[in-house]
Amino acid sequence: MFFTYLRRELRRRRKAALVVASGLALGIALVIVVNSVSSGMNQAQDKVLQSLYGLGTDMTVTKAAEAPKSGETGRPRFEFGAKDDGEEQSSDRVMVQGFQTLASSTVAKVAGQKGVADSVGGLSLQVMKVSGEFKRGQFKQGQSGGATRQGGPGGSGGQPQGQVEGGGASFDVNSYSVYGTDVAKQGLGPLTSSKVTKGRTFKTSEADAKVAVADTSYAKEKKLALGGTVKIKGVKYKLIGIATPDSGDAAANLYVPLKQAQTLAGAKNKITTVYVKATDSQQISAVKATIQKNISGTTVTTSADLADTVSGSLSTASDLAANVGKWLSIAVLVAAFLVAGLLTSSAVSRRVREFGTLKALGWKSGRVTRQVVGEAVVNGLVGGALGIAVGLAGAYAVTAISPTLTAELGSGAGGGARGGGMAMGGPGMRQSAGKTLDIALSAPVSATTITLAVGLAVAGGLIAGAFGGWRASRLRPADALRRVE
Amino acid sequence: MYQLRGVTKQYRRGKDTVDALAGVDLTIGDGDRLVIQGPTGGGKSTLLQMLGGLDRPTAGSIELDGVDLAKLPEARLTKFRAESIGFVFQSFNLIPTLNAQENVETALVPLGLKAADRRERAAQALNSVGLGERLGHLPSEMSGGQQQRVAIARALVKNPKVLLADEPTGNLDESMRDEIMDVLETMWKELGLTFIMVTHDSSIARRAPRLVTIRKGRITITENSKAV
Numbered sequence: 001m002f003f004t005y006l007r008r009e010l011r012r013r014r015k016a017a018l019v020v021a022s023g024l025a026l027g028i029a030l031v032i033v034v035n036s037v038s039s040g041m042n043q044a045q046d047k048v049l050q051s052l053y054g055l056g057t058d059m060t061v062t063k064a065a066e067a068p069k070s071g072e073t074g075r076p077r078f079e080f081g082a083k084d085d086g087e088e089q090s091s092d093r094v095m096v097q098g099f100q101t102l103a104s105s106t107v108a109k110v111a112g113q114k115g116v117a118d119s120v121g122g123l124s125l126q127v128m129k130v131s132g133e134f135k136r137g138q139f140k141q142g143q144s145g146g147a148t149r150q151g152g153p154g155g156s157g158g159q160p161q162g163q164v165e166g167g168g169a170s171f172d173v174n175s176y177s178v179y180g181t182d183v184a185k186q187g188l189g190p191l192t193s194s195k196v197t198k199g200r201t202f203k204t205s206e207a208d209a210k211v212a213v214a215d216t217s218y219a220k221e222k223k224l225a226l227g228g229t230v231k232i233k234g235v236k237y238k239l240i241g242i243a244t245p246d247s248g249d250a251a252a253n254l255y256v257p258l259k260q261a262q263t264l265a266g267a268k269n270k271i272t273t274v275y276v277k278a279t280d281s282q283q284i285s286a287v288k289a290t291i292q293k294n295i296s297g298t299t300v301t302t303s304a305d306l307a308d309t310v311s312g313s314l315s316t317a318s319d320l321a322a323n324v325g326k327w328l329s330i331a332v333l334v335a336a337f338l339v340a341g342l343l344t345s346s347a348v349s350r351r352v353r354e355f356g357t358l359k360a361l362g363w364k365s366g367r368v369t370r371q372v373v374g375e376a377v378v379n380g381l382v383g384g385a386l387g388i389a390v391g392l393a394g395a396y397a398v399t400a401i402s403p404t405l406t407a408e409l410g411s412g413a414g415g416g417a418r419g420g421g422m423a424m425g426g427p428g429m430r431q432s433a434g435k436t437l438d439i440a441l442s443a444p445v446s447a448t449t450i451t452l453a454v455g456l457a458v459a460g461g462l463i464a465g466a467f468g469g470w471r472a473s474r475l476r477p478a479d480a481l482r483r484v485e
Numbered sequence: 486m487y488q489l490r491g492v493t494k495q496y497r498r499g500k501d502t503v504d505a506l507a508g509v510d511l512t513i514g515d516g517d518r519l520v521i522q523g524p525t526g527g528g529k530s531t532l533l534q535m536l537g538g539l540d541r542p543t544a545g546s547i548e549l550d551g552v553d554l555a556k557l558p559e560a561r562l563t564k565f566r567a568e569s570i571g572f573v574f575q576s577f578n579l580i581p582t583l584n585a586q587e588n589v590e591t592a593l594v595p596l597g598l599k600a601a602d603r604r605e606r607a608a609q610a611l612n613s614v615g616l617g618e619r620l621g622h623l624p625s626e627m628s629g630g631q632q633q634r635v636a637i638a639r640a641l642v643k644n645p646k647v648l649l650a651d652e653p654t655g656n657l658d659e660s661m662r663d664e665i666m667d668v669l670e671t672m673w674k675e676l677g678l679t680f681i682m683v684t685h686d687s688s689i690a691r692r693a694p695r696l697v698t699i700r701k702g703r704i705t706i707t708e709n710s711k712a713v
Contacts, residue, residue: 481534
């Protein structure tokens with residue numbers, strides 16, 4: 001009887017049922033789309049962060065920023081010795097990224113902190129290679145002199161009449177990044193954001209070997225071949241692998257063993273960054289606080305801190321999804337629940353005689369209420385099914401269109417970005433200040449989202465049913481019959 | 486047997502208190518047939534609702550077989566209605582979305598019968614009122630007289646002790662009225678139940694052996710020796 005009655009009533013009031021279901025469907029579809037787009041935003045941000053951090057890194061430890069000492073400009077300086085005219089001259093300048101280093105022993109100290117599962121140190125370098133030639137100018141004597149003499153410093157005495165023509169300098173500046181990897185612990189750190197697609201990665205026995213892995217884009221640009229050599233500050237390294245980043249840009253152009261990087265930079269037993277994996281991803285804030293408290297002079301940057309430094313359309317869209325989208329969904333859902341409740345309550349008012357009669361026949365209030373709630377829940381489930389269909393279509397459309405979002409790393413992120421994570425976070429971070437990454441947005445729908453949608457549908461039905469059921473349960477048969485006689 | 490003592494029912498109407506029933510004393514024996522008459526607003530329907538356990542008196546007692554309905558808890562009063570009282574209403578009060586058989590079944594739902602038993606008994610009840618061919622028809626597909634027959638079948642399908650009818654012919658034309666009255670009187674005779682009916686119709690009232698007239702909440706009882 002319950003289902004027969006329910007089915008017939010819903011069929012009779014299908015227009016009202018459709019209105020209720022459509023309202024709920026709209027709210028649920030919005031929740032699905034907003035949730036899936038938010039999830040897509042998070043994935044996009046994760047991709048951006050992964051390109052900086054590598055997989056599995058929960059936070060980085062770097063040296064706290066210090067004010068530059070007087071007399072230090074912090075700018076690279078190149079010196080060239082005098083050479084013959086037209087002869088190519090070059091100078092490699094290897095700089096520690098951020099000019100701030102920590103002692104290698106910091107890695108062990110960090111590893112000893114509570115809540116730290118693993119840690120590894122790395123040294124980020126920026127190499128600037130300046131190469132080119134000076135050309136002396138030619139002294140041209142005035143018409144009275146007739147002869148031509150070389151000008152420039154140290155010219156012969158006398159009072160030559162004429163002028164220096166030509167000469168000058170032509171130099172190329174080639175800047176690239178090098179990351180010193182701890183070959184004994186390659187499961188953590190920036191190199192994990194790339195896959196070695198050609199050749200191989202480092203062996204643990206190559207702690208101080210002159211071998212290198214190149215980023216695929218850099219290798220292509222510089223025409224580096226596997227098995228060939230690459231020169232850094234005059235030192236030749238054998239190219240043993242080509243790494244392709246999983247997404248975005250690579251963390252560095254070249255990867256070398258940590259000891260080699262330290263030697264190149266003259267930074268023995270120094271590192272720029274400690275990459276940390278926490279034992280519990282829910283306790284990252286606590287671990288951060290512990291490290292900062294116990295290891296003085298360090299700055300700990302978590303993924304969340306780093307996420308704050310992402311700006312551009314990705315950040316804007318993420319904020320929109322998180323704020324406007326969330327509140328819009330909630331507003332639509334609340335409105336849909338209210339409308340469903342009021343329509344159900346109104347339907348009960350129109351069926352006063354029906355329910356009064358059933359109570360007169362001996363139906364308990366609970367049975368009448370169950371009937372009303374049952375109808376409302378079915379309405380909710382129909383709305384849920386419609387909402388899930390529309391929501392999935394919306395999410396599919398977003399994924400199909402794949403709008404490109406731009407993530408600007410580090411720039412415009414306020415003081416925290418430069419002072420905190422970005423400037424010292426590791427390879428790629430300094431270089432990424434102001435760098436933009438294009439990420440295609442997708443809208444993945446998870447099982448959790450579908451479960452949430454079903455839960456909302458049932459909740460919507462129950463709320464609507466509660467409105468109507470409450471009214472129905474309060475009906476006294478005599479009043480119900482009297483009101484319609 | 487019904488035993489009503491000092492039954493009073495007061496309603497608030499704005500600031501005023503209206504006495505729908507003012508100290509009604511009445512005894513109705515098992516198997517009696519009684520008609521309640523009176524002007525509109527005189528308290529007829531209120532008295533019928535008290536007898537059917539649909540409402541409680543403000544004061545007094547309504548005993549049926551020694552049980553005071555006025556003091557029964559709500560759950561027991563509901564059970565009492567489900568088992569002992571059959572109602573027939575002026576507007577039939579059928580559920581519009583359920584067919585004739587399902588409408589009759591609604592009276593058996595509170596008794597906890599199995600679906601198959603419910604269907605069988607509902608079909609028998611409809612057969613007994615001459616609607617055996619109309620089991621699957623919706624109320625909207627039937628005439629007023631047929632709808633009232635369905636309502637009568639619904640009232641009687643559970644074999645109640647008491648049949649209460651509130652203006653059962655009020656919405657019917659003359660031929661239908663006689664048809665319905667014939668059905669009701671036949672059922673009363675065959676089943677031996679107590680039959681109490683409210684009506685405005687004097688011609689129907691004259692057919693009853695006992696007439697209760699109610700004005701301003703007070704009753705007068707007339708025995709009718711010329712009852713049909």
